[in-house]
Amino acid sequence: MKFLTKEDFYNAFKNQTHVEQLKQIPQKFNAVHNEETKTSEITIYGVIGTSWWNDSFSASDIDQAIKEAGTNDIIINLNSPGGDAFDGISIFNRLKRHEGKVTIHVDGWACSAASIIAMAADELIMELGSMFMIHEASNIIWGTKTDMRKEADVLEELEEGIINIYMTKTNLSREDVRAKVDAETWLSANKAVEYGFANKAAGNNSDEENKPQNTVLTVEDKRGILNELQGILKPNNQKEEPTERQQQKVAAQRKGFFF
Template sequence: MRLYGAIGPRVDGDYFAQELASLDRGDFDMIHIRMNSPGGNVFQGMSIVSAILSMNTPVCVHIDGIAASMAAVVAVAADRVCMMDFAKMMIHDPYFTGESGKATSPKQKKALARLTDMLRQVLVRRGKDEATMAKLMREETWFSAAEALDAGLCDEITSSARNEFMNLDPMQLVAAVDAEYQTNNQEQMEKINLSAEAIVALGSKSGQMDEAAVSAAIVAAVAAKDEEIASLKAAKETAEAEIARLRKEKEDAVAVEAVSFADALVKAGKIAADAKDAVIETFKANPENARKIFGSVPERTKLSSLAGTQGGDAGKYAAKSWDELDRAGLLAELKANHPDLYEKKYKEMAASLHICRG
């Protein structure tokens, strides 16, 4: 992978981190990142750092030009760091851009302190103690390749024989390395040898295409994929709408059945009328459970039928409610003389209160 340019303005750090993590499939012995960056956005840079630190596949960063500021933190997070002999590295404390001449608020100072500590914790992984690293960051320290090696910030120096790059200042070096890459990249793109998969995907017959043909083929392939995605999205939306319709249809049917079920219970005397709404909601939530629960409730026997069968003074009890009998002190007498009527009265009272005898 290549990290050339400022993190944020030119290189999307979050996207770069995602692409890097996608390579951690166990297919490679090592992943190489070529770097030439003046730094950039701390948070996007930390996305890349997090990806590197969480990977199982070793990562090697090659500093082709400079690794400054946030780019230096990304570099030293790697398992191995190699620097060209003319390359440079710089570390410093973070700061808010566009704050020149403005007083830093207490809240901003607190945020900067936390960011500084976070970056320092990555840098000290290479062996420097925190106090020394804090001083180097505070003083905005530049390292040549040899100095970075001595400080433990890189593991290897690559000889280049590029003396013309040796004495360039940092931004000149960034520009020179970038320009060389762009030139080489252009030359390589003039004729592109395609893999077997690319030949099929792009419709090449010879296996070789120029840049314009590749671009046109890619545009056409992307357009076809976009159309396929749009078709699949429309099919998904249609399916979701049908599922919603069927779900609503089922809910409506259950609601109708719930009302009918509750009405039947009221009619059979198994529940009181004011318990109907609760039964309906119970049925909607779980029809099978509702049938089991309320199916075991006995039907209420009309008291008028008991009055003629209990004999003697049963009528005076049948006309009264459980509460009336209780207040009149007749429950014990009823239980002794007419146990069946007593049991019916009790069940009627229990059903109205939605309780059951243990």
């Protein structure tokens, strides 16, 4: 077995359309803790897993940031092509054990191992234009046919564990998730929400309070409106002046309705 290089990592993507964009993600990791608001904001940009490259970050970095957060709610800004699967799994489990609420914003990409981290969110928000990608685990090996078969078995078991993580959020069946993993599936923000991986796509107005409310008319409401219309439609010589009580009743029935 040999260690993966950066090129090996990106070459493992079946869809090479976005690779150059993914390579341009700046490597950035930092944590800011606000004791007044009891929130900690963590930025996770770039490749995950120091076991691969010196310019990445690891599960140990996240663990330290969470320890410093104490019981604060955590807000994570995520933009990553992925990286080491086991670091991604470790970060997922560490975030799931955190006492405070975990909100994750996918600012650009949540691919591969980063999609595993995203599943730790109590609320996962896909920002405008962001993408979510799941695919097969991969590795580069050198050796005999026995070595290759053993590695294939390890990758199969690893994927089963990763699918278990996806199943904690998605509304898809396990068979559907497996098929999407095998095919390497890239999801828009809206698709990620539709499949249950994310809770919200930024820009979609899901606030029920802002939606127009449908008003249900009672039988008495309908009769009152009908009587009013009949009075309006009478010939002039038959039209009667409504009494003060009738005027008050009609006014009450009109309240809250717009025609």
